[in-house]
Amino acid sequence: AQSVTQLDSHVSVSEGTPVLLRCNYSSSYSPSLFWYVQHPNKGLQLLLKYTSAATLVKGINGFEAEFKKSETSFHLTKPSAHMSDAAEYFCVVSEGGGSYIPTFGRGTSLIVHP
Amino acid sequence: EPEVTQTPSHQVTQMGQEVILRCVPISNHLYFYWYRQILGQKVEFLVSFYNNEISEKSEIFDDQFSVERPDGSNFTLKIRSTKLEDSAMYFCASSEMRVPPADTQYFGPGTRLTVL
Numbered sequence: 001a002q003s004v005t006q007l008d009s010h011v012s013v014s015e016g017t018p019v020l021l022r023c024n025y026s027s028s029y030s031p032s033l034f035w036y037v038q039h040p041n042k043g044l045q046l047l048l049k050y051t052s053a054a055t056l057v058k059g060i061n062g063f064e065a066e067f068k069k070s071e072t073s074f075h076l077t078k079p080s081a082h083m084s085d086a087a088e089y090f091c092v093v094s095e096g097g098g099s100y101i102p103t104f105g106r107g108t109s110l111i112v113h114p
Numbered sequence: 115e116p117e118v119t120q121t122p123s124h125q126v127t128q129m130g131q132e133v134i135l136r137c138v139p140i141s142n143h144l145y146f147y148w149y150r151q152i153l154g155q156k157v158e159f160l161v162s163f164y165n166n167e168i169s170e171k172s173e174i175f176d177d178q179f180s181v182e183r184p185d186g187s188n189f190t191l192k193i194r195s196t197k198l199e200d201s202a203m204y205f206c207a208s209s210e211m212r213v214p215p216a217d218t219q220y221f222g223p224g225t226r227l228t229v230l
Contacts, residue, residue: 032217034218036221041223042223043117043118043120043205043220043221043222043223043224044157044205044207044221045221046218046219046220049218051217090157094217100162100169100170100212100213100217101159101162101170101172102159102219103159104156104157104158105156106155106156107156107157
């Protein structure tokens with residue numbers, strides 16, 4: 001069985017400071033992991049994904065995430081927050097093994113202060 | 115850039131009525147999905163669809179729900195007799211394939227369903 005936990009429901013940062021959104025997962029197989037972003041009244045947009053290639057994954061808009069199997073984590077980071085990064089972020093796991101039903105985390109709301 | 119579209123953006127209905135939510139997936143994609151998100155809760159998988167049949171469905175997707183690809187472009191979710199608890203945001207998604215690397219799902223903006 002697979003599950004995903006986003007450790008923070010809200011993260012508040014100042015513009016120009018680093019962003020860290022935390023995600024832990026559990027999976028019985030070798031999972032695919034995704035981060036999606038949702039801006040108000042918009043659909044979910046893929047930021048990046050991990051599918052057993054390089055453990056450090058670079059995505060759009062300067063975001064990256066590192067897959068750490070030993071810690072079962074897939075935290076999302078960005079060196080310098082921008083006001084436009086304010087949105088809801090979802091960590092998603094899809095473990096394969098014959099089923100491709102993804103499991104979403106509850107989401108983390110990123111607030112960026114000027 | 116191609117995108118998934120959904121109509122309507124907001125649907126209000128009376129309990130017991132049938133609703134049809136519509137989606138136009140990205141044109142070269144083969145797999146289609148519906149999800150829902152009840153206010154304040156997680157995004158939940160409902161169903162996946164490939165080659166004109168359901169590939170997988172969750173326990174939420176009971177006999178009240180059905181999906182259809184009535185033509186070459188639309189993908190619909192029907193709820194036969196809506197209940198108050200069906201009130202949620204419904205997202206459609208599509209992907210080229212179901213396995214990496216082409217398994218990325220592209221989501222539409224959602225339809226907010228309100229059941230009164």
